[in-house]
Amino acid sequence: MKKDIILKAENISKQYRLGQVGTGTLSHDINRWWYKIRGKENPYLKIGETNDRSTKGNSDYVWALQDINFEVERGEVLGIIGKNGAGKSTLLKILSKVTAPTTGSIKSRGRIASLLEVGTGFNGEMTGRENIFLNGAILGMTKKEIASKLDEIIEFSGCERYIDTPVKRYSSGMTVRLAFAVAAFLEPEILVIDEVLAVGDAEFQKKAIGKMKDISKGQGRTVLFVSHNMAAVKSLCTRGIVLEHGKMTFEGNIDEAITQYLINEKSDERLYNSNEYKGENCKISDTKIVNADALITNGIDLILSTTFTSVINKSYSITISIFRESVLAFVATSFYKDEQIRCPGEYKIEFVIPKYLLNPGFHNIDVSIVDETGNFEQYLYVNEILSFNVIDDNLRRGNKYNKGWGGIVSPILQINWIKNN
Template identity: 70%
Template sequence: MSRVIKVDDLSKAYQLGDFGTGTISRDLERFWARVRGKEDPFLKIGETNDRTTKGKSDIVWSLKDINFEVEQGDAVGIIGRNGAGKSTLLKVLSRVTSPTTGSVKVKGRIASLLEVGTGFHPELTGRENIYLNGAILGMRKAEIKRKFDEIVDFSGVERYVDTPVKRYSSGMYVRLAFAVAAHLESEILIIDEVLAVGDAEFQKKCLGKMGDVSKGEGRTVLFVSHNMAAITSFCQKAMLLHNGSIHTMGNDVNKIIRSYLTNFDTVTNNGTWENTDSSYSDEYFTPIKFEIINDQNNAIDHCVQNNEKIFIEITGNIKELDPAFTVGYALYNDNSDLIYWTYQSDNNENYWPKLTIGLNTLRSEFPSRTLNEGKYRIELIASLHYRKWILEPGKNNPSITLEIEGGLSDSPLWIMKRPGIMAPVIRWIKC
């Protein structure tokens, strides 16, 4: 395999607030340093891009000392918290912005999809924008014409192809933009997390297409996503960014994802999460506490037996009552596979209590003797059903850890962890 991307000592600095240093003399000092080919003197005081802390400098390093190589045909998943530098890195690789220091060497043509509607003109129709966007991405008119029907068919917007795209939904925008980028005969395909806008069926279709592009056609794909299941299933390599620097990169995708979820996600390594800084506030709901308790109403650490009775408890402040309001949790295993999620889809008095404005505490029994031994992540989720996410799954939501051990069954045959994700105790009778 030949190398198609080589990044050496890449850094990207941004200035917060107004441009300029604040004084004419300092602006001239910066200009004179640039003329002489010297380092910008004000970059020396730049700080790490940690969005959670208040800095002392108005210059931050969105990327700092990035070094990596990508081989032809690699599918690389790029993960990290919001503000870690993922989108900035893709913009530098796509030549949308230039690095402050360092170099990027790319071999081959790049097709990138970084933001919803990138390269689209709202007044033009879908048909016209296919030709416009294709030209921006480097396709010749004959190439676009040859692939036009395939692009439209993949996008699923054939009925609206002669309608101005300003009347498209964000999902239709992404469908069309991805179809153009994916069908461009480029050596490198760069996709930011815009695919999250599409529905589940289209996301699955996109992942399949990216798999064909990478494995079948030998093209290189860089994919940023907060969907850990998609990263696991599609990518052979992963890169974890933290505060603008590469924390880990390698072929063990599951290990890198576990490192991210354990160290940098909003996951507590115990059975209780508390909203100490009043974050995650929404006009409808603000979570206060999310925890695992036992049948004596005591909070537990995180480790339980398979047959132990436990409950998941959610406390939050409801600011406005809405019949579409839902809250619950999503359960993931150690490989970030979604086991299930629950909230009041069974909307009746037998399954869901009556909510009131103000503080509400909700409790549900966790199914015992069902899951296998192992470590699980429980993520808080909430929404206005079919209208908007308040706490969307996979978006760095508050999460707690549950570790199940022992208590596998009453059978003397199993003295170690049973195979599979689940290990239910199932009763048999002779008929």
């Protein structure tokens, strides 16, 4: 079956000169011009460093994007994820034709509507109603088309009371509400959305995500979505690409893309942590997963071990909280009846996580120590003491069809079959 490609990026790269506005010095401009009239390549494309914002470079040029290639089908929702400074917004500006790529080309079919920054394209002196018509005109709509959608736009935005008030008096959340409503209801073939939804409240984010699902599934239009909210990306997107330092490091299934992003985000991924963490009259150290190497499958019982030391005679409980892709999967704790953690001394404590409980994905573990004598005072809390990735062993039913398992955890339960006579 032939793919219906609506957007195609070919060898997209974007180079910037640091520390100056414009193309650079006069000598550089003359050099570029001299190479161009001789039919040669821009000499400054051969220099420049990777866009790593955390390190100091030696070149005045930096590649915000390098050799980006991907295709988007009609009706697809593509998630573009990566750390701050990875090149996501630069890519969206190029796709929206706000800025031109240094090399490469964008091929698209249909009208593109963009929500790149709060208030982009809005005139603060004009009212909300006037800005709806202004933005619609920018998107290529006729006045009649905009008027036919006006009531729906105003109702969806929730700004009806202020619709005839100048936008400069709107809060950032109100501005985003109105801008999103305009872009969503004026029916572009491709809707490009940057992190702007983070400004809206929870009710509007839920409403906006529902509208984007309707746009892609019900109306067959295409959405490109950038967000650091992995829950929103997971619920909305069908496919994802991961950017790191201006390069595309992954393209594929959205669950795998999120896992790859989280691994990049947690570059200190570890199965062993030798650090000591001290609380009031106690400490933990040498926390590790003892029965796995760098590759963890969900088909084994994971044994989490930590060393606990107490200097006083007190009853403690130890609790672990396991998060899958930033969402709490479960909490497990010891109980006050564990009399062995009462006398002063050093103890080795092990938690056994049953096989197939954890779904594939990136996981973090938090540890806390609590007084179990009655007041439940917390003596110590360690955030993200361990990080690890779980992959599927492909032995469970259904996995051979590449459907996987939904949810945060997927325990195997005892099921009793009782035949009725």
